[in-house]
Amino acid sequence: MKCKNSPLIILLIIMLTCAFLTTSGCSSKDENGTGDAVSGMEVTSGSDNASQPEGGSENNTLVLGEMWDIESIDPINGDGTLICEKAAITETLVGANEDFSLKPELATSWEQLDENTWEFKLRNNVTFHDGSKMTAKEVKFTLEKVISENSKVASMLKIDSIEVVDDYTLKIKTKEINPILPGVLHYPDTAIISPSSYNEKGELVKPVGTGPYKFESFDEQTRVLTVVKNENWWGGKVGLDKLILKGIPDPNTRAMAIENGEVDFTVDVPYSETDRIDTIDGINVEKYKTPRVYKLDLNLKHEPLEDVRVRQAMSYAINRSDIAENVLYNVGEAAAGPFLPTMVWANKSLKPYSQNLEKANELLTAAGWVDTDGDGIRDKDGKPLKLNLMTYAARPGLPPMAEAMAAQLREAGIGIETEVMEMGSIDDRREKGNWDLYLAAYNIAMVPDPEYILTNWYTTNGTDNTPGYSNPKVDSLITEARKITDPNERYKKFNEVEAIVYDEQPMIIVAYYGCAIVKKDYVKGYVFDPTAHDYRINAGMYLENKS
Amino acid sequence: MKYFIKRVGFMALTIFAVCALTFFLMNVIPGGTAKLVLKHTFVGLEESVTEEQLNQISDKYDLDDPLYLQFFRWIKEAVLRGDIGTSYVFKKPVLYLLALRLPATIQLAVMSMLIAILAGVSLGIYSAIRENKISDHILRIVTLFGVSMPGFWVALLLILIFSLRLKLVPVTGYGSLENLLLPAAALSLHSVAAVMRVTRTSMLETLGQEYIRFAKAKGLPLWKIVSRHALKNAMLPVITVIGFQMGGLLGGTVVIEKIFAWPGIGSLLVDSISARDLPVVQGCVLAIVMMFLFVHFLVDMLYTHLDPRIRYG
Helix, strand or coil: CCCCCCHHHHHHHHHHHHHHHHHHHHHHHHHHHHHHHCCCCCCCCHHHHHHCCCCCCCCCEEEEEECCCCCCCCCCCCCHHHHHHHCCCCCCCEEECCCCCEEECCEEEEEEEECCEEEEEECCCCECCCCCECCHHHHHHHHHHHHHHCHHHHHHHCEEEEEEEECCEEEEEECCCCCCHHHHCCCHHHCCCCHHHECCCCCECCCCCCCCEEEEEEECCCCEEEEEECCCCCCCCCCCCEEEEEECCCHHHHHHHHHCCCCCEEECCCHHHHHHHHHCCCEEEEEEEEEEEEEEEECCCCHHHHCHHHHHHHHHHCCHHHHHHHCCCCCEEECCCCCCCCCCCCCCCCCCCCCCHHHHHHHHHHCCCECCCCCCCCEECCEECEEEEEECCCCCCHHHHHHHHHHHHHHCCCEEEEEECCHHHHHHHHHHCCCCEEEEEEECCCCCCHHHHHHHHHCCCCCCCCCCCCCHHHHHHHHHHHCCCCHHHHHHHHHHHHHHHHHHCCEEEEEEEEEEEEEECCEECCCCCCCCCCCCCCCCCEECCCC | CHHHHHHHHHHHHHHHHHHHHHHHHHHHCCCCHHHHHHHHHHHCCCCCCCHHHHHHHHHHHCCCCCHHHHHHHHHHHHHHHCCCCECCCCCCEHHHHHHHHHHHHHHHHHHHHHHHHHHHHHHHHHHHHCCCCHHHHHHHHHHHHHHHCCHHHHHHHHHHHHHHHCCCCCCCCCCCHHHHHHHHHHHHHHHHHHHHHHHHHHHHHHHCCHHHHHHHHHCCCHHHHHHHHHHHHHHHHHHHHHHHHHHHHHHHHHHHHHHHCCCCHHHHHHHHHHCCCHHHHHHHHHHHHHHHHHHHHHHHHHHHHHCCCCCCC
């Protein structure tokens, strides 16, 4: 035998060389690529990052386990807006209180001069992270950039023109009367940024905002975002020196990362784990409600569901508190209407439907659905009461909730077949109309104003009116409310709408969406902002004696 | 040489076929491209999109053109300029994204392949030598578990034991060897079991051959018989399995990368499919196919080395 080397060793050598070649080859290429594509942005490579201290050794640095992969840091164009909100890099003109009423933020006051004209007064002591002053000119730049790049926000703002009156006064003309304009200016996509965030070609350099934390670096490979304290924040003292945000998409991994001390703060560990993790020494779990609801859309074009009695019966058959407790583990709460009871405009007289199988039975029997063949499923004219329920898995509460509701509805004699599908297939079926029930988690205060949700969900041509609901009374109430500028008078009309859809149940609102904040005991001063779109770091947060 | 040219031509054909297939399949699955791109970049998963937005996106990426035209344009750019498109979601060139993400996946795949080969082959040989002894049975039962355990579950278990209990390695992170160990181990589980089983069978077969009996009669010690005479002959089927496992590994990285927040192309591919980020899907599939073909090419070359009777041409 000529070759004395064992083939195993040859194989090993080949594998090792190609491993070496490919990895080293690619990483050197990526450095070049980095230089070309993101000029000016500081990008640390993966290996550099690993040699950095793991957060724990620096005393006033907080490591945060974020729930989604951080894909973009663009403060205007798409995904990046939310992470800029979470990391408190950017701020909006208009803020919101805990009850979702508006409050001054970068704008000190605003006034509707006539139907289509608004005047905004700006705070005069705000500087951007690049050191320049924030004036009406930069605000105009930001809003015009958003309008040209994000048609969703543009369609909500309905802005015709923006006029700079003086350094700290701005006049905005809308195309039509738009009472929700200040509310839309609370949306993170409209956060005010410095023009230096973009280069001459309009490409993102880095997000330059006004918030308590400023952008330091974004590692495009590991997608770790680092922000540091903004010493010159207009709002006062900032608690942390540094904040490192890592995307950890798997909830189990987030739980283990905080248990292992790799992150100091994270959100939405598996709901079933929240109580166990809370009992661990040194970690606490806080549960909050966020402006989002779990709701079941009913296809009103299908025969059994067009009968209001069937819909009410279904609502009575569902045990909401049971679901909140055993499916959501109290990360969420039983819901009455589309709005959180803490919201200033919510109809507070509505109470969640409580499970009442007798009432459900009465209503279904009155509607002609009785179990004649004894198989446990009601039928009418020989057709069984069987419905399909579709949902998706991107939000962990949905699939188990669908199963629990199916079981509860079955007790009332309604057969449910659940299907967990991909978003594309769901859209496809919604367009074709071959669905009965659709369980989803909808945001209810992207804009802190009830008009937007009620219009989209319940008016005849509403964009999110999946059930195909149409009630002339609701349509006219909303149209009337839109012309009223006095908030209390407006809210009265909206409360009426809420009461009507509460009775008619075109959508069954099941539960309020929750957020579990998991943090180490040494993380102090955290205040949950219910109006933020998942959560938001506040300037007052600091670390106490982190070892 | 002639064989080599033929082989490369065949690879090019395979790559073209795979690209064409991916492209048309991606356009056949339900849900409009423009709509899902919007949902993943602008409006949020549940929110509705307006007609105006749909047109804006469709115009921007020419999504309303006939499919063959879109595909032809993509091929033209790819072949002539080496440009395989720009991501709809990340708004960056796909090649740039691949250069960022591919090293992580290759590291993971190569590391788990190494674990699979080292552990699989040595355990397989051991098991074959100890045929039907108690240690052989234990090993075979253990590997049975290895094949049947789902990867994500094993991954969580490994984190629980090695990170939380023993505090040996961190839960997540990227860049150093200790970060690599857990994901690679979790990923290699199936391959270790598969390689071990094939090694054992093939080794047993070889050990039953006459020339081994002759070597034994000659008085050679067992380790010499195994390493000098049996191993090389038993390796052929093992190499085949390793080649195939490589393909499986690339598929398995999807789940493992999600769990360990590993910045590879597995999670990029899956996210891009649900976001209908066609250029990125094309790019990832292209990269995976090329890696797969490369490994198989290596395997074929190894065949001729191991068994000189095998000739290509």
